[in-house]
Amino acid sequence: MINITEHLPVLIIVISLMSAAIIPIAGRFNRHYSWYITVAVTFVSFLISISLLNRVLNTGKISYWLGGWQPPWGIEYVLDYLNIFILLIVSFIAFIVSLYARHSIEKEIAEHKISTFYSVYMLFIAGLMGMTLTGDLFNLYVFIEISSLAAYTLIAVGRKRNALMASYNYLILGTIAATFILLGIGYLYMVTGTLNMADLRELLPPLYESKVVLTAFAFFTVGLSLKLALFPLHIWLPNAYTHAPSVVSAIMAATSTKVGAYVLLRIMFTVFKVEFDLEVVPVTKILLVLSSVAIIAGSVLAIAQTNIKRMLAYSSVGQIGYIVLGAALINQTAMTGSLIHILNHAIMKGTLFLVIGAVVYKTGIEDISGLRGMGKKMPYSMAAFTIAALSMIGIPLTVGFVSKWYIAMGALNAGMWYFVPIILLSSLLTAVYFWRIIESIYFEDANTEPQNAEYSQIRNPDDAPLGMLIPTLILAGLCLFFGVAAFLPVSIAEKAASMLLGGM
Amino acid sequence: MKEHIIVRVIASILIPFIQLYALYVIAHGEIGPGGGFQGGVIFSASIILYVLAFGMEEARSRISQKMSDLLSSTGALIFAIIGLLCILAGGSYLEYDQLPLGTPKLASHLGIYGIEIGIGITVAAVLITIFFEMAGRKDD
Numbered sequence: 001m002i003n004i005t006e007h008l009p010v011l012i013i014v015i016s017l018m019s020a021a022i023i024p025i026a027g028r029f030n031r032h033y034s035w036y037i038t039v040a041v042t043f044v045s046f047l048i049s050i051s052l053l054n055r056v057l058n059t060g061k062i063s064y065w066l067g068g069w070q071p072p073w074g075i076e077y078v079l080d081y082l083n084i085f086i087l088l089i090v091s092f093i094a095f096i097v098s099l100y101a102r103h104s105i106e107k108e109i110a111e112h113k114i115s116t117f118y119s120v121y122m123l124f125i126a127g128l129m130g131m132t133l134t135g136d137l138f139n140l141y142v143f144i145e146i147s148s149l150a151a152y153t154l155i156a157v158g159r160k161r162n163a164l165m166a167s168y169n170y171l172i173l174g175t176i177a178a179t180f181i182l183l184g185i186g187y188l189y190m191v192t193g194t195l196n197m198a199d200l201r202e203l204l205p206p207l208y209e210s211k212v213v214l215t216a217f218a219f220f221t222v223g224l225s226l227k228l229a230l231f232p233l234h235i236w237l238p239n240a241y242t243h244a245p246s247v248v249s250a251i252m253a254a255t256s257t258k259v260g261a262y263v264l265l266r267i268m269f270t271v272f273k274v275e276f277d278l279e280v281v282p283v284t285k286i287l288l289v290l291s292s293v294a295i296i297a298g299s300v301l302a303i304a305q306t307n308i309k310r311m312l313a314y315s316s317v318g319q320i321g322y323i324v325l326g327a328a329l330i331n332q333t334a335m336t337g338s339l340i341h342i343l344n345h346a347i348m349k350g351t352l353f354l355v356i357g358a359v360v361y362k363t364g365i366e367d368i369s370g371l372r373g374m375g376k377k378m379p380y381s382m383a384a385f386t387i388a389a390l391s392m393i394g395i396p397l398t399v400g401f402v403s404k405w406y407i408a409m410g411a412l413n414a415g416m417w418y419f420v421p422i423i424l425l426s427s428l429l430t431a432v433y434f435w436r437i438i439e440s441i442y443f444e445d446a447n448t449e450p451q452n453a454e455y456s457q458i459r460n461p462d463d464a465p466l467g468m469l470i471p472t473l474i475l476a477g478l479c480l481f482f483g484v485a486a487f488l489p490v491s492i493a494e495k496a497a498s499m500l501l502g503g504m
Numbered sequence: 505m506k507e508h509i510i511v512r513v514i515a516s517i518l519i520p521f522i523q524l525y526a527l528y529v530i531a532h533g534e535i536g537p538g539g540g541f542q543g544g545v546i547f548s549a550s551i552i553l554y555v556l557a558f559g560m561e562e563a564r565s566r567i568s569q570k571m572s573d574l575l576s577s578t579g580a581l582i583f584a585i586i587g588l589l590c591i592l593a594g595g596s597y598l599e600y601d602q603l604p605l606g607t608p609k610l611a612s613h614l615g616i617y618g619i620e621i622g623i624g625i626t627v628a629a630v631l632i633t634i635f636f637e638m639a640g641r642k643d644d
Binding site: 007010011014017018020021022024025028064065066067068 | 570573574577578580581584587588590591595596597598599600601602
C-alpha cells in the first residue's frame with residue numbers, strides 16, 4: 001500500500017519534532033515518560049538513518065520532495081554520501097547521549113524543568129538533522145535557527161548562574177552568525193532567483209565574478225565559521241561548554257559544531273564549485289591559515305586551563321581546526337581525513353564529556369584536581385577517559401590516529417609539507433594536557449588532597465551508575481573499534497570526498 | 505486596575521471582536537494576507553488586553569498554565585499529523601491534494617486550513633505563556 005521507506009527522509013525529522021511537542025504533555029502525567037520517549041525516538045531515528053545509509057549505498061542519491069512540489073520550486077531533502085554520514089553521527093550520538101542523560105540530568109537540572117529539557121533536546125536534534133538533510137538554502141536557515149535557539153536554551157537550563165551569561169553571549173554571537181547566513185542566502189536569491197542548492201550550483205558559475213555573489217560567499221563563510229567556532233570566532237564556545245549541564249556539553253561538542261562544519265562544506269563545494277574556492281576567491285588559503293592557528297592556539301589555550309570542561313572546550317577549538325584544515329587542502333586524501341575527523345572527534349569528545357559528566361555526578365568537582373586518584377574509584381569511567389584521551393593525542397590503533405594520518409598525508413600530497421609539523425606539534429601539545437590528567441588519575445593518591453576529603457573516604461571502587469557507564473563505554477569502545485576497523489567510515493568518507501571535489 | 509470601570513467595560517466589549525477578527529485572519533490566511541501566525545498573535549493580544557483590564561489572577565483562572573502548555577503542543581501536533589495523514593493518503597509529506605476530501609483542490613484548501621488552525625493555536629498559546637511568564641515575574 002504505502003511504501004513507508006520512501007518517506008523516511010522526512011519522517012526522521014517529523015518524529016523528532018513531534019516528540020518535542022509530545023514530551024511536555026507526557027511529562028505532566030509522569031516525569032519519567034519524557035526520558036523514555038526521548039530514548040525511544042532517538043533510537044528510532046538512529047535505525048532510520050541506518051536504513052537510509054543502506055539505501056544510499058545501494059541506489060545512490062535520494063531526493064524527497066516535500067508536499068510533492070518539484071524542485072527547484074519546492075523544498076527538497078537530499079541524501080548523498082556526505083550527509084548520510086553526518087546524519088548517522090548525529091542520530092547515533094543523540095541516542096547515546098539521551099541514554100546517558102537520565103541520572104545526570106536529574107542531578108544537574110531542577111526537577112520541574114526536566115521534561116522541558118528533553119523537549120528542547122529533541123528540538124535541537126531535529127534542527128541538526130534538518131540542517132543535514134535539506135537541499136534548500138532557506139530551509140537550511142530555518143533549521144539553523146531551530147537548533148541554535150534550542151542550544152541557547154539547553155545551555156541556560158542548568159543550575160549555574162554563569163550559564164545564563166554564557167548562553168546570552170552565544171545568543172548574541174549566534175544571532176549575528178544567523179543574520180550573516182540569511183544575508184548570504186538573500187544575496188544569492190537576489191541574483192539567481194532560486195534557493196535550491198543543486199539549482200544554484202548550475203546557475204551560479206556565470207555569476208562568479210559578480211560582487212553580489214562574492215559578498216554572499218563572504219557572509220556565508222564568516223557566519224558559518226562563527227557557528228562552527230573556527231579560531232578567532234570561537235569565543236562563545238569555551239564559556240558555553242563550561243557552564244552548560246554535562247549532557248549538553250557532550251551533545252553540543254559532539255554534534256553541533258560538526259553539523260556547522262558540514263554546512264560550510266556544503267556551501268563551499270556543493271552550492272559553489274571547487275573552482276570558485278580555488279580560482280575566484282582565495283578562501284582556501286585564508287582557511288588554511290586560520291585553521292593552522294586554531295590547531296595550535298586551541299591546544300596551547302587548553303594547556304592553560306584548570307577547569308576540565310573548559311580544557312576540553314579549547315581542545316575542541318583545536319580539533320575543529322583539523323576538520324577545516326583537511327577540507328581547505330582540497331584533495332581527496334585530506335578531505336577524507338577531514339570527514340572522518342568529524343566522526344572521530346564526535347566519538348572522542350563525546351566520551352570525554354560523558355566521563356566528566358559522570359565525575360561531576362559523583363563528586364560535583366569540575367576542576368582537574370578533582371580527578372586525582374580517580375583511577376581506583378571509578379576504574380571503568382577512567383579507562384574510557386584514557387582511551388579517548390589517547391585517541392585525541394593520536395596514538396595508533398585509535399580513531400584520532402586515522403584522521404590525523406589522512407590529513408597529514410593529504411598535506412604531503414598537496415605539496416604543503418609545512419602543515420605536517422603543525423599537526424605533530426599539536427599532537428605533542430595535546431599529549432601535554434592530557435598526560436597531566438592521566439598521570440593524576442592513576443599515579444596520584446586522592447587522600448593527599450584535602451579539598452575533596454569527603455569523597456576520598458570511599459576507598460572501594462564507586463563508579464557511575466550503569467545507565468551512565470554503558471553509553472560511555474560504548475563510545476570509548478568505538479574509539480578503538482574505528483581505530484582498528486577504520487575502513488568502515490573511510491569507505492563512505494572517500495565516496496563523499498570525491499563527490500565534494502569532483503562534482504555531484 | 506479594579507476601579508477603572510471604563511477600561512473594563514471597553515475591554516469586555518472589544519475582546520470578542522478582537523478574537524473574531526483573529527479567527528477571520530486565520531481562516532482567510534490561505535487565500536489572502538494573514539494566516540495562522542498573524543491570527544494567533546491577534547488572539548493572544550486579546551488575552552493580554554484582558555489581563556491589563558482584569559488582572560493576572562482573573563486571567564489565569566480562565567486560561568490556566570496547564571491549558572496553555574497543552575494548547576501549544578496541540579497546535580504543533582495538528583500540523584505534524586496533517587502532514588502524516590497526507591503520507592497515509594498516498595502522497596508525500598504535506599501533499600494536501602492527496603487527502604481524500606472531495607476534489608484535490610478542495611482537499612488542499614482544507615489541508616491548509618487545518619495547518620493554519622494548528623499554527624494559530626500554537627502561536628496564541630506560546631505568546632500567552634511568554635506574556636504570563638514575563639508579567640508574573642517577581643524581582644528576586
